[in-house]
Amino acid sequence: MIHSAGAGHPGGSLSAIDLLVALYGNKLRFDVENPDWEDRDRFVMSKGHASPAVYSVLYEFGFISEDDMMSFRKMGSVCQGHVDMKWTDGVDFSAGSLGMGLSFGLGCALAARMDSSDRDIWVMVGDGEIQEGQFWEAAMAADFHSAGRLNLIVDRNRIQNDDFVESQMEVGNVASKLSSFGWEVMEIDGHSMEEIVSALEWSSTNISAPTAIVAHTTKGKGVSFMENNPSFHGKAPNDEELEISLEELS
Amino acid sequence: MSAPSGGGASRDGYGSALLRMSDDSRVVVLEADLGKSTKSCHFREAYPDRTISLGIAEQNMILVASGMASSGKIPFASTFAIFTERGFEQVRNGVARPGLVVHLCGSHGGVHTGTDGSSAQSIEDLALYRTIPGMTVMHPCDDLSAEELTVQLLNHENPSYTRTARNKTPRMYDQETSKNLRIGKGSILRNGDDVAIISCGVMVSESMKAADYLSSNGIEATVVDMHTIKPLDTGMIDELASKCKGIVTAEDHSVIGGLGAAVAEHISYSGGVPLRMVGVSDRFGESGTPQELMEIMGMTYMDIVSSCESLMS
Structure with a gap:
């Protein structure tokens, strides 16, 4: 998809994909025949540049076709560069500007509570993204409003656009920071399916407070030359790199 | 049309309009610590369960409103006109771009705001919001027209920005003429x-x-x-x-x-x-x-x- 588009974000897609597969396969309540079903769970992909990961999952679950997926970033495609609810069935948020998704998810959670609905709201953010002040405004508000059905996943892959997070502006102990904001927090290995599944279950059943899963991941997971390599935050693989990537991932 | 006597601040009309729309359970009100000033406080007193207080955090308020709009609510969010501008990109990317119908009200617009000084006197809000595709931008002149136009937003299909004023001005309308x-x-x-x-x-x-x-x-x-x-x-x-x-x-x-x-x-x-x-x-x-x-x-x-x-x- 990214190779065909000649642009995109492979690193943060590969760090998030295990989490997304588990979420869609095991937890998220949706109806592919009725993507706008009012009582579906919501998934807010705040790190919208990792759209290839989302589109891959939407393809696997039947929301979009292979042709849709391969038209990624091309004119008229339902697969826009960053995930966009206006363009794609099964997408609940228009991302692309970091730091906004948790606020949007909080709005969804408050509306659900007013409607006495038990729908869960899931939000995924990147660790570089939480440098945005708005994220912490939302974190504080979620605690104040006891948004128990708001579930956050932090993709802690330690790399952002320009370089490693620790060199740009280290975000430190994310779990303890969220905890001090009143959140229930669990830290996991974001590539251990067993830990992911168990954490998603813990998060969805804990409705007394907003919950966060801090998932320690590897940027570019599964492709040797992309792993932990800031160069592949936002760069498409060339022909040779694509071949190696597909071989290693298979 | 002759000018009816009396006067009212357009922000008062906004407050009255929220109450008039309260029968519609989709209407929710969002505040950022200025409800007493924007006049959403009257809705809060009557309908606390449908009023969301978000503190002094305008960017968050705008996206919370947008999330609620995506879930079937009709959010009315307000703060000072100047502070809505802090969330300009949030309005652009989080509200208007996905076409979510959020109604934002900025009170205390213009230099007429007075003694608070230049930090509170928004003189660029209309220009800013006018540039966003699909946004409706309004600036009513008195309380009764502000009330009527705000109530009409209930069935409006676009996101909107309405600027209201802090101070009273002579009424240009009465209860009947404002309905036109x-x-x-x-x-x-x-x-x-x-x-x-x-x-x-x-x-x-x-x-x-x-x-x-x-x-x-x-x-x-x-x-x-x-x-x-x-x-x-x-x-x-x-x-x-x-x-x-x-x-x-x-x-x-x-x-x-x-x-x-x-x-x-x-x-x-x-x-x-x-x-x-x-x-x-x-x-x-x-x-x-x-x-x-x-x-x-x-x-x-x-x-x-x-x-x-x-x-x-």
């Missing part, structure tokens, strides 16, 4: 064939005073309350351009990008008619009474008169 207002349609308050004054907000009453003065000197002016800056009532502007010798715009806003600029953009395409703009001339305000500020900014009714006379000569 429609979003997107200019309201003619007075007819005259010599010159047209197109105004919004607190400058509408100044425009009426200017028209009275001009009339006593033999110049008859049409006065329009152009409460909706976007979509602009271009049909009305075309009619005025064809019958009058010129147009004067009057707004408590920068002349860069506001009502005057919107009118100028239109008439530059449509054939042209002489235009003068009364408004804030690319400068910040300062502390002072509304009247003092209008005087130093060149925004009194006599400044409108001078602009009209210059067109006639």
